[in-house]
Amino acid sequence: MTHHSQTALNLVREQSPERPVALVRRAPVTVAAQWFQSHFKGEIFYAVKANPSAWVIETLRDAGVRAFDVASINEVKLVKALSPEARLAFMHPVKSRRAIAEAYYDFGVRTFSLDTQEELAKILDSTGGAKDLNLIVRLATSGEGANLPLTNKFGAQVYEAPALLLAARQATQDKMGISFHVGSQCMRPTAYAAAMSAASRSLVRAGVLADIVDVGGGFPSIYPGMVPPALSEYMDVIDRAFEDMKVHEATELWAEPGRSLVAESTSILTRVDLRKGDALYLNDGAYGNLFDATHAKWPFPVKLHRADAGGEVSSELKPFRFYGPTCDSIDHMPGPFWLPADVVEGDYIEIGMLGAYGVAMATGFNGYGESDTVFLDEAPMASLFGLGPRHISLPRSETLEDNKIVRFSRPKGGKKGRRRRG
Numbered sequence: 001m002t003h004h005s006q007t008a009l010n011l012v013r014e015q016s017p018e019r020p021v022a023l024v025r026r027a028p029v030t031v032a033a034q035w036f037q038s039h040f041k042g043e044i045f046y047a048v049k050a051n052p053s054a055w056v057i058e059t060l061r062d063a064g065v066r067a068f069d070v071a072s073i074n075e076v077k078l079v080k081a082l083s084p085e086a087r088l089a090f091m092h093p094v095k096s097r098r099a100i101a102e103a104y105y106d107f108g109v110r111t112f113s114l115d116t117q118e119e120l121a122k123i124l125d126s127t128g129g130a131k132d133l134n135l136i137v138r139l140a141t142s143g144e145g146a147n148l149p150l151t152n153k154f155g156a157q158v159y160e161a162p163a164l165l166l167a168a169r170q171a172t173q174d175k176m177g178i179s180f181h182v183g184s185q186c187m188r189p190t191a192y193a194a195a196m197s198a199a200s201r202s203l204v205r206a207g208v209l210a211d212i213v214d215v216g217g218g219f220p221s222i223y224p225g226m227v228p229p230a231l232s233e234y235m236d237v238i239d240r241a242f243e244d245m246k247v248h249e250a251t252e253l254w255a256e257p258g259r260s261l262v263a264e265s266t267s268i269l270t271r272v273d274l275r276k277g278d279a280l281y282l283n284d285g286a287y288g289n290l291f292d293a294t295h296a297k298w299p300f301p302v303k304l305h306r307a308d309a310g311g312e313v314s315s316e317l318k319p320f321r322f323y324g325p326t327c328d329s330i331d332h333m334p335g336p337f338w339l340p341a342d343v344v345e346g347d348y349i350e351i352g353m354l355g356a357y358g359v360a361m362a363t364g365f366n367g368y369g370e371s372d373t374v375f376l377d378e379a380p381m382a383s384l385f386g387l388g389p390r391h392i393s394l395p396r397s398e399t400l401e402d403n404k405i406v407r408f409s410r411p412k413g414g415k416k417g418r419r420r421r422g
Contacts, residue, residue, distance in 0.1 A: 022285035033063035050258030056151030162206035177212025186218035221263035266355035285324010291361035352381030
């Protein structure tokens with residue numbers, strides 16, 4: 001169910017929603033897309049896994065994003081249904097034969113990622129030995145500087161990479177590329193330079209030239225206690241590192257931003273069903289939209305909305321922890337989440353910065369997990385793109401200035417085009 005509302009408070013006081021509500025804003029997605037297209041000197045592939053909502057795909061499409069990083073055949077079908085002319089890159093390093101064949105033959109996908117000789121053979125076999133493939137070899141990285149490292153499951157190791165790069169080069173008459181993922185919510189721009197340097201060394205050892213250098217995702221957003229360097233620093237580091245790579249003049253530069261494009265867009269409105277001391281029992285949780293709050297233990301920004309129009313809210317803030325609605329005791333979000341000391345049953349809590357890996361992670365466990373969607377005109381609860389005001393709830397001794405939140409002026413737009421070395 002989708003509605004429109006001017007503010008979250010209006011929604012609470014007019015409807016007192018029974019189910020959790022995803023409060024979504026199109027403007028932050030548009031502005032972030034414009035920023036990346038203006039500042040990244042290459043091709044942007046949106047990582048659909050971050051938020052596969054139809055409105056996100058449509059908003060990005062309308063903002064000029066024409067390429068998408070997909071991780072499953074269902075994501076291929078989703079994007080093609082909403083943006084038939086989209087360019088897709090199937091960047092999951094492990095795929096079923098049927099998914100590869102369907103993507104290739106039915107949807108025209110030509111770009112596939114791999115990190116083993118076995119996956120390369122599978123791709124070639126499933127496409128009938130096609131020579132028009134873009135084969136992207138994914139390297140393992142250290143994960144240093146990432147809040148959520150992605151180092152164990154995927155990526156060819158240093159000793160494996162040269163042979164795999166050479167095999168991929170020999171397998172296609174089209175393009176061969178090299179990629180990596182520095183980890184989610186990467187807080188160190190230099191992590192990209194280190195990975196690009198390692199990629200360059202692997203190419204030299206293999207004795208091949210790459211047609212594509214894909215720096216992956218990992219670009220951060222802003223959360224309480226996690227204020228990253230300016231995004232422009234990441235772009236500068238990548239630009240300098242690309243200049244130093246052993247690549248040819250026509251080598252393309254790609255990136256797969258996900259979190260940084262959509263995190264600011266969505267907050268989750270959830271109701272307090274019980275207060276037990278410093279524990280608040282909510283109607284949303286780990287099996288709904290709050291996976292990262294539970295498993296990554298991120299203290300997302302919060303804001304209290306009271307349904308009673310005449311009810312005053314305490315100016316004193318106290319730390320709270322949350323429990324979700326399921327019967328599983330792991331459904332616990334430790335926070336701390338700083339809220340007015342007098343929060344009671346029936347109050348609503350808006351939890352911000354959940355546009356990435358919020359609605360995308362929801363399940364139906366215990367009969368919970370369903371939520372409604374409401375489009376808001378409000379600014380996000382925090383922003384790296386200058387979309388204030390900010391409403392991060394902090395202890396009274398802290399201020400937004402203390403956290404040195406970075407602001408950017410809104411870009412004027414205009415795509416610079418694909419990056420060419422020369």
